[in-house]
Amino acid sequence: MSPEWKKLFNIIILGLGFMFMFTAFQTCGNIEQTVIKSFNSTEFHGSGYTSMAIIYGVFSASNLIAPSVVTLIGPQLSMFFSGLLYSGYIAMFIYPYTWSFYTVSVLVGIGAAVLWTAQGNVLAINSSDNTIGRNSGIFWALLQFSLFFGNLYIYCAWHGHDHIRDKDRQTVFISLTVISLVGCFLFFLIRKPEPESSSSDMSESQLHAESSDGSSTAISHRSGLCSQALDAFGKFACKMFVTKEMLLLSVSIGYTGLELTFYSGVYGTCIGAMTQFGKDAKGLIGISGICIGIGEILGGGVFGMLNKNNRFGRNPVVLLGLITHFLAFYLIFLNIASDAPVAPEEGTNLQGYITPSLWVALLCSFLLGLGDSCFNTQLLSIIGFTFRNNSAPAFAVFKFIQSIMAAIAFFYSNFLHLQWQLLILVVAGFLGSITFFMAEHKVESSRRDSDYDSI
Template sequence: MFTKLKSTEMFADGKFAQVLLLSGCFMLIFTAFMTTCIIEQTVIDSVKKDDPSFTGDGYTSLAIIYAVFAIVAWISPSIVAILHAKKALFISALFYLLFIVGFLYPRGWLLYLTSATIGASAAILWTAQGNFLSLTSSPQTISRNSGVFWGINQCSLFFGNIFVFWQFYGKTHIDADTRFVVFVVLSVVCFIGSLCFLFLKDLRAEPAAAAESDNESVGKRSNRRNPSGLTTAWNAMKESLKLAITPHMLLLSVTSLYTGLEQCFYSGVYASSIGFTNAFGGDAKRLVGLVGILIGVGEVTGGGLFGLLGPVTTKKGQTPIIALGLFTHITCFVLVYLNLPNGAPLGATDEVSYFTEPYVSVAILCAFLLGFGDACFQTQLISMFASGYKEKSSAAFAIFKFIQSAGSAGAFFASSYMGLYLQLGILVIMCALGSVLFAFVEWQIKKRKGLEDSLKASKEDSDGDAPLAGDSLTVEVDENSKSSL
């Protein structure tokens, strides 16, 4: 049923091995970072009890990360164009390490400073990741590679939170010794992941001059192959701005915005809400780690499944997986609404939800659904941007991450003041709208491709001696396709 790739074909040029290495590096770094994000608000609450002078806030820290991320995303293609993917990945990863090390010395100013630096480096890291994944993939392998990358990367939630679950077991207060052990281990893991980036190949896109006609002068080719750093940066910036206002990118931005909102919810709000719900009793803090584990299981399950289905989605389309994500997340949001009280994100609460007593089983199930649904949206967006914008991958992923991180930043700022039920209502509306617009874009792309294929077939059936009347239309279609996708 599925198109099978032989192992010799998968590793023939070494590119799939590079995808696996890239995925492993991200898994190690985000084992440390995402675990830190999930437990941050809970840990900071314990720090404040030990040190009343500490004024840091976990939601504010995460909001700063994503706000700076959104701003720097506009110049990240320029930075990646100058440094190239491998070097950009390594340097950016080191700032993740600094952020995690900062929890060994909890100070409010240090928390916010490292949050800003990691936001800037994250924009560069993810832009470089999209560029590298595009360079190691073809239209036939991008769905598979996206699924494999996402599945391996999201193992970070699984491994990191098993460690936290074990460390937090039986604790209602996260003491200083426990915090020290947790963040030392997470720092070591992040450091190893950063070093592994050095083993990636220094892949680079083919210069545009290589595709020029043979009658162009050698001098012109040389100049175009070796532009100055400022010229490269400026060209990358212009490319990003031009791409951002194309019709398809504008429509896909709504789906990207939704992924930012739900990323805030699953990486910070949901786990904290469970930890602050006193009705869970002594299990509340321990459940924070368990929720992180189940989110990771959902992410890995989705990424692995969609990696295997890559050849099918290449033929059948991505909309069915987006529809699955829509159904999964709507179901999850309804269950969270029934299981958790409205005031849960804002601090410890004795409120109860529509269930007279919150169910641990429902909380765990919702964590899995959050992760699985997120994998549906993320893998298909990555695949869409990497395949549809292969020649402009840095710019496309920068715009994607800008919209996503801007949504996360706004959601984290609002989470300090907004009740759970209002957050869920916004998520439901954006989930439905983002899914519909993604499906519309894919339908338009298929319609355009069908027209191009029919024109190509008509041209091949002609004598080929005289130009066809449809040739000018072919050029027009091609130019339109380049401007819109």
């Protein structure tokens, strides 16, 4: 297998591993608030929104150490052990207790930081300047198939149920746990890519060091790993976060955290709470997730191919994402009751400004997914291109910002009505797009200057 095909194989395995893991986890996040409302046990007093706020809050803080962990144990083991924590979170719903619910939420937050930092590292080291856009699109499309398969299963399992029984819940979460574990073990199929440059890049002193005896080599190797880990932390804490490019991108990254919360946790809960959709409202959470997944898959595939022939840059795709999301937010504002995010298990009898339409609700799900893929594929592409030599700390910054904003959004989702959540998304989306355009202009100007100097 040629080096290029080996790298493409790694990207596909990376995407498949995440697809299985997040078939389980994203489905879990989409249904957990609805599931929690239906618990028969009076001993459980947890909140799905609060759990997600804890996960993303810890996720955010843990990005400070994630580059060091990835450097020390490597991206492959980092993803495997982090994936086991995700599987533990899902398994907790089989026999839930309040203390275990929140404890595992903290552990998943730590695992998430390591997982996504390692993912960014694998994506970067298996990509070149010419393939980073394509590979980002391939990974994103495969990842988002998780929304399709998981939510289709939810619809089939809960179709016609107006209440989720304990047996229904246990069957679903046992299945999701097994699916998650399959994804964890797929990471072991990823192969280390061959370096683009050989020993010519190595200094004479490095060559002399490698010729020393085995024991001193092992000691120096371990010392070198520790030094690299500290260096990765330093690059994150002191350098990467304050670069002009990252400061500009931080606003659009923050927006992806807010809308991640909305499409992955809040909107499905809103649909399930609409009594006007009939007894199938709970099962429609799954159909909504499928429509989000279709939008994500379509966007990831199309925009990945567009990046291959990047004549117009990333800005048109981000602008399309902004327009798509604004249309979705407006239709949701008209179609869904304002108290739907915080309605009790029996749902809400209120309605929006139009007669509630299931087809409009599902169209909005598709638009949410399509717009999300616009933003995320372009952010993955620009960060992977701009910080390719320091990918682990760069992607740690990305997830730090995204996760802290997601934590804030899950926190306010406990009490803010729908119209206020949509207003926050509109303002953040507009500002995030403007700053992305500025960052893209700066990156393209730097690349043109570099190309001119090399002539």
